[in-house]
Amino acid sequence: MITFDQVSVQYEDMAEPVLRDVDLTVEEGELCLVVGHTGVGKSTLLGAVNGLVPHFTGGTLYGRVTVDGRDTAGHPPRELADVVGVVGQDPLDGFVTDTVEEELAYAMEQLAIPPATMRKRVEETLDLLGLADLRHRALYELSGGQQQRVAIGSVLTAHPRVLVLDEPTSALDPSAAEEVLSAVTRLVHDLGVTVLIAEHRLERVVQYADRVIHLPGGGLVTTGPGAEVFRTSSIAPPIVELGRAAAWSPLPLSIRDARRKAAPLRTLLGPEPPPPARPGTTTEAAPILVARKITVSYQRVPAVREVDLELHGGCVTALMGRNGSGKSSLLWALQGSGPRASGTVRVGTADGGKPADPRELSAVDARRLVGLVPQTPTDLLYLESVEQELDQADKESFAGGSGSAARTVLDRLAPGIDDATHPRDLSEGQKLALVLAIQLTAAPRVVLLDEPTRGLDYRAKGELIRVVDGLAAEGRAVVISTHDVEFVARAADRVVVMAEGDIVADGPTTEVIVASPVFAPQVAKILAPLPYLTVHQVTRALAEGEEGR
Numbered sequence: 001m002i003t004f005d006q007v008s009v010q011y012e013d014m015a016e017p018v019l020r021d022v023d024l025t026v027e028e029g030e031l032c033l034v035v036g037h038t039g040v041g042k043s044t045l046l047g048a049v050n051g052l053v054p055h056f057t058g059g060t061l062y063g064r065v066t067v068d069g070r071d072t073a074g075h076p077p078r079e080l081a082d083v084v085g086v087v088g089q090d091p092l093d094g095f096v097t098d099t100v101e102e103e104l105a106y107a108m109e110q111l112a113i114p115p116a117t118m119r120k121r122v123e124e125t126l127d128l129l130g131l132a133d134l135r136h137r138a139l140y141e142l143s144g145g146q147q148q149r150v151a152i153g154s155v156l157t158a159h160p161r162v163l164v165l166d167e168p169t170s171a172l173d174p175s176a177a178e179e180v181l182s183a184v185t186r187l188v189h190d191l192g193v194t195v196l197i198a199e200h201r202l203e204r205v206v207q208y209a210d211r212v213i214h215l216p217g218g219g220l221v222t223t224g225p226g227a228e229v230f231r232t233s234s235i236a237p238p239i240v241e242l243g244r245a246a247a248w249s250p251l252p253l254s255i256r257d258a259r260r261k262a263a264p265l266r267t268l269l270g271p272e273p274p275p276p277a278r279p280g281t282t283t284e285a286a287p288i289l290v291a292r293k294i295t296v297s298y299q300r301v302p303a304v305r306e307v308d309l310e311l312h313g314g315c316v317t318a319l320m321g322r323n324g325s326g327k328s329s330l331l332w333a334l335q336g337s338g339p340r341a342s343g344t345v346r347v348g349t350a351d352g353g354k355p356a357d358p359r360e361l362s363a364v365d366a367r368r369l370v371g372l373v374p375q376t377p378t379d380l381l382y383l384e385s386v387e388q389e390l391d392q393a394d395k396e397s398f399a400g401g402s403g404s405a406a407r408t409v410l411d412r413l414a415p416g417i418d419d420a421t422h423p424r425d426l427s428e429g430q431k432l433a434l435v436l437a438i439q440l441t442a443a444p445r446v447v448l449l450d451e452p453t454r455g456l457d458y459r460a461k462g463e464l465i466r467v468v469d470g471l472a473a474e475g476r477a478v479v480i481s482t483h484d485v486e487f488v489a490r491a492a493d494r495v496v497v498m499a500e501g502d503i504v505a506d507g508p509t510t511e512v513i514v515a516s517p518v519f520a521p522q523v524a525k526i527l528a529p530l531p532y533l534t535v536h537q538v539t540r541a542l543a544e545g546e547e548g549r
């Protein structure tokens with residue numbers, strides 16, 4: 001269905017080609033998972049399938065890509081739209097109409113599908129993706145996850161024979177992600193649709209993949225069954241890390257298979273409580289931020305309802321909850337620039353002065369109290385090069401800055417980004433790393449991160465955890481709004497769960513997520529009822545057990 005014949009892609013300002021002499025065949029009805037580190041070329045590979053690369057991205061494509069027999073060199077994306085449906089990383093980028101219903105119908109209109117069929121498919125898709133209540137909503141009024149659902153729905157309605165999904169679940173809550181992926185799997189099994197998915201949260205997708213396409217770097221592409229590729233790959237979901245640590249063979253890729261193999265491991269770990277998942281930072285007694293009765297409404301519809309929240313220095317809090325439950329709205333209200341219908345926010349200053357409401361300060365002063373990295377980080381990038389962005393951040397931080405603080409953070413999160421690169425040309429993960437670096441340079445006392453792990457690979461997430469640990473150790477309060485349960489298991493001391501604008505759970509991470517069918521990480525599911533969250537806890541417990549003998 002898809003063939004790559006000696007394909008190389010070279011972008012103008014890069015020394016090396018992103019893809020080099022790639023040969024690849026994807027059969028009809030196959031679901032292939034595309035994996036690789038940030039910036040390695042996954043989006044480029046996917047973009048070549050519908051001609052987006054190089055028709056829209058620039059650069060040069062050598063060799064030949066065909067889809068359903070059509071050569072993409074001679075067919076721009078528009079002429080492939082009846083065969084290939086594409087969902088890109090940023091849903092807003094792809095929207096062409098104004099409302100949910102219009103967007104779901106748009107692709108079908110272009111293909112001149114009869115109105116009665118269109119109606120039926122729109123209704124089916126609204127139900128499938130839980131969008132029925134939002135059908136008349138303007139797209140820009142939706143939460144990030146709701147937008148991603150629409151983007152996926154608008155492609156599914158056209159019933160393409162090839163689906164190309166670039167991180168389709170990055171903004172979805174865990175249940176929505178599962179629903180979308182099982183719907184896609186149904187299309188594969190029942191209709192023979194061919195699917196390519198690039199995804200960093202492998203824990204969500206490995207069990208659905210027929211085959212894994214691995215980009216190890218250097219423009220190379222290798223493929224094989226998941227159980228083989230993950231035996232040695234440098235990126236692996238927790239289930240694979242656990243399987244490797246326990247020497248399970250063949251490597252299980254579903255929770256069910258892993259649980260079957262895990263009985264001896266459970267016995268070995270025994271009844272003792274696991275070692276802590278995180279290095280305990282000492283939490284300060286007095287809160288840095290106190291929010292009381294925060295309410296946020298849009299056109300009088302409440303998104304956040306009278307929420308009370310206290311944030312302590314040294315503590316990392318994860319903010320979780322379904323798409324549209326009010327997480328982003330709460331963060332922006334705390335930071336001061338978002339709408340707040342009522343309620344108060346008080347943030348203590350570093351010098352022990354009178355607590356202030358960030359909403360009442362100048363933007364620069366507010367940013368030293370509360371920093372927020374938004375869900376679409378590109379909103380904060382407006383200069384011409386990476387170097388200019390970093391310099392600007394250093395200038396706005398402490399008294400002028402030394403000119404290298406922002407670069408240091410960036411290099412930890414995503415090494416090797418050239419100063420001269422235009423921020424627009426960075427991969428999604430690289431953009432996020434840049435914005436994080438810029439915000440963290442101002443060293444605010446309260447750091448709010450909205451979905452920071454979108455587009456980050458495991459290595460970058462590990463770095464982000466170290467950065468976050470560092471912030472907590474310096475006595476800052478950190479809040480991370482996220483759907484990434486594996487990240488929460490490793491990064492958070494406390495979990496706050498929102499539902500329909502209210503806080504419905506608040507407690508230590510282990511207590512809140514271990515027994516939750518939605519929020520439990522893979523290790524917890526595999527080892528239940530033992531309260532383990534991370535592979536690291538398991539390997540440490542095993543090592544301590546060895547020493548004890």
Ligand SMILES: Nc1ncnc2c1ncn2[C@@H]1O[C@H](COP(=O)(O)OP(=O)(O)OP(=O)(O)O)[C@@H](O)[C@H]1O
Pocket residue numbers: 011012013014018036037038039040041042043044045057058059425426427428429430455
């Ligand atoms: N239009 C472009 N012009 C110049 N360079 C580009 C362009 N698009 C991507 N690149 C560069 O090519 C490399 C591969 O980018 P690509 O987006 O394919 O990576 P990726 O594996 O999808 O990354 P991520 O996991 O972060 O999405 C990156 O170094 C990126 O900076």
Ligand SMILES: Nc1ncnc2c1ncn2[C@@H]1O[C@H](COP(=O)(O)OP(=O)(O)OP(=O)(O)O)[C@@H](O)[C@H]1O
Pocket residue numbers: 140141142143144145146171173298299303321322323324325326327328329330
């Ligand atoms: N500008 C707006 N106008 C109208 N409604 C809005 C607007 N922004 C958000 N909403 C609605 O408010 C509710 C809360 O949105 P919010 O973005 O805070 O949710 P969230 O928990 O961050 O979601 P996600 O996990 O999908 O990012 C949602 O139902 C959303 O549709």
